[in-house]
Every structure is written in structure tokens, then in C-alpha cells.
Amino acid sequence: MHNHTVGRAGYPDRDGFVTLDACIMDENGNCGSVGAIQDIAHPISVARLVMDKTPHVMLVGDGARQFAIEQGIKPEKLLTAESKAAWKKWLKKAEYSPVMNIENKQARQGSKYNHDTIGMLALDAKGNIGGACTTSGMAFKMHGRVGDSPIIGAGLYVDNEVGGATSTGVGEEVIRNVGSFLVVELMRQGMSPEEACKEAVARIIKKKPEVAKQIQVGFLAINKKGEYGAYALQEGFSFAVCDNNKQDLIIPGKYFYKEVK
Numbered sequence: 001m002h003n004h005t006v007g008r009a010g011y012p013d014r015d016g017f018v019t020l021d022a023c024i025m026d027e028n029g030n031c032g033s034v035g036a037i038q039d040i041a042h043p044i045s046v047a048r049l050v051m052d053k054t055p056h057v058m059l060v061g062d063g064a065r066q067f068a069i070e071q072g073i074k075p076e077k078l079l080t081a082e083s084k085a086a087w088k089k090w091l092k093k094a095e096y097s098p099v100m101n102i103e104n105k106q107a108r109q110g111s112k113y114n115h116d117t118i119g120m121l122a123l124d125a126k127g128n129i130g131g132a133c134t135t136s137g138m139a140f141k142m143h144g145r146v147g148d149s150p151i152i153g154a155g156l157y158v159d160n161e162v163g164g165a166t167s168t169g170v171g172e173e174v175i176r177n178v179g180s181f182l183v184v185e186l187m188r189q190g191m192s193p194e195e196a197c198k199e200a201v202a203r204i205i206k207k208k209p210e211v212a213k214q215i216q217v218g219f220l221a222i223n224k225k226g227e228y229g230a231y232a233l234q235e236g237f238s239f240a241v242c243d244n245n246k247q248d249l250i251i252p253g254k255y256f257y258k259e260v261k
């Protein structure tokens with residue numbers, strides 16, 4: 001369990017609770033989401049159940065957990081000994097400081113505190129688009145903090161007339177700019193997926209230039225033609241593509257700022 005940014009073994013919040021955010025959206029505008037859910041290893045499955053089985057879009061906290069258990073999902077403790085030890089170590093200083101591009105840094109220097117999201121966009125043979133995203137959010141966040149990932153329009157958005165987009169990085173800046181909705185709307189106006197992602201990242205810089213230099217945010221998008229693209233604030237955001245020809249192709253996303261190593 002070396003991944004500390006999503007699901008089981010995710011780093012906890014500052015009070016020691018692992019809380020997860022996830023959402024899902026289909027080609028008909030159906031969507032479901034869970035925020036700050038605890039003890040459920042696959043929050044995306046609960047988001048799917050919210051979409052399929054309730055009249056609502058979003059369930060949070062205890063209500064989301066209760067719903068998951070009612071639907072037959074077994075609760076389990078997600079805080080591993082390793083994550084607990086990292087939290088205890090963090091408590092000594094208790095400084096909240098997101099570290100960007102943890103996936104690269106983990107490979108380089110062993111596991112550290114941080115944040116990441118799994119965002120997925122899919123185009124089927126009929127040309128329908130769907131998407132999902134899931135995360136344990138920012139390591140050592142305040143208890144009750146919800147990021148962009150479960151918020152339709154922020155962490156994920158799909159409009160089957162146009163395309164889909166998803167995001168990763170510091171969710172507060174994505175929410176402020178309704179990032180994924182913005183990317184889809186920019187594609188509607190004629191931008192390519194990469195151009196739309198770049199413009200959405202540029203808005204983040206424009207709104208908070210000093211913050212933008214210190215954090216990571218990345219967007220990924222696909223359009224109806226199956227063209228895809230990504231753009232990030234910082235170097236180090238990469239994405240994977242699977243189609244008939246390629247499986248697991250890792251593509252480095254373009255970026256505004258070169259990472260200081």
C-alpha cells in the first residue's frame with residue numbers, strides 16, 4: 001500500500017480520519033457524488049449508487065457512509081499503520097503544506113505527504129462520453145474539508161454534445177474557477193482539449209498568481225472526436241491513454257512552470 005493519495009492507505013485528515021471524495025457522470029447528464037465519506041474503500045462505487053439509486057446527486061459524511069452500508073458495501077478501516085505513522089509525524093509540526101507532483105516525488109525520494117486524484121474520461125464506440133474521479137483529497141486537511149473531486153463542474157464535467165474534463169491538484173483553486181465545466185464550455189466554443197485545459201489553468205493563474213506558482217493543478221479533457229489534451233500549472237502532471245492502438249501510454253502534460261527539483 002504505497003499510494004497515499006486515493007482510497008485505502010490514503011493519508012488522513014489532521015484529526016486522523018481518512019475521508020474520501022468521488023463523483024461520476026454519464027452521457028445523459030446523470031451524476032452521483034460522495035464527499036468526505038469514511039470507511040469505504042471504493043467511494044466511486046457509492047457515487048455510482050447515488051446516481052443510479054437515489055433522487056439526489058450528492059451525499060456527504062455520515063449520510064453517505066450509511067447509504068453505502070445500506071447498499072451492501074462493507075465498511076473497513078482505511079488508515080494503514082504506515083499512514084498513521086506519517087500522520088503522527090506530521091502532528092509534531094502540524095503544518096499544512098501541499099507538496100506538488102507527489103507521484104513523481106514518491107518515486108524519487110520515498111513516500112511523502114500529499115495529494116492526488118484519479119480522474120478518468122471515456123468515449124465509447126457509439127461516441128458517448130462518461131467520466132469519474134476519486135481521491136482521498138489533501139493530506140492533513142481540516143476534518144470535513146471537501147475538495148473539487150466530488151463537485152460536478154469542478155473536479156469533473158461531461159456534456160455529451162461537446163466532451164468531458166476532469167482535474168487534479170489543489171481543489172480549492174479548481175472550485176473557485178469551476179474548472180472542469182469551464183474546460184468543456186471552452187471546447188464548445190471551438191478550442192481543442194489542450195487549448196481549453198490551458199485556458200482554464202491560465203484563469204487560475206490570473207485569479208491568484210502568487211498561489212498558482214506554489215501549487216499544482218492539472219486538467220485533462222476529451223472531445224467528441226476522441227481528441228484529448230491536458231495542461232497543468234507545473235511540470236510533472238502526466239496522463240495515460242488507452243485506445244485500440246495504445247494501452248497504457250503515459251503522456252507528459254504541458255505546463256506553465258518548470259518544476260523546481
Ligand code: ASP
Binds near residue numbers: 116167172
Ligand atoms: N483535487 C484533489 C483535492 O483537492 C486533490 C488532488 O487531486 O491532488 O481534494
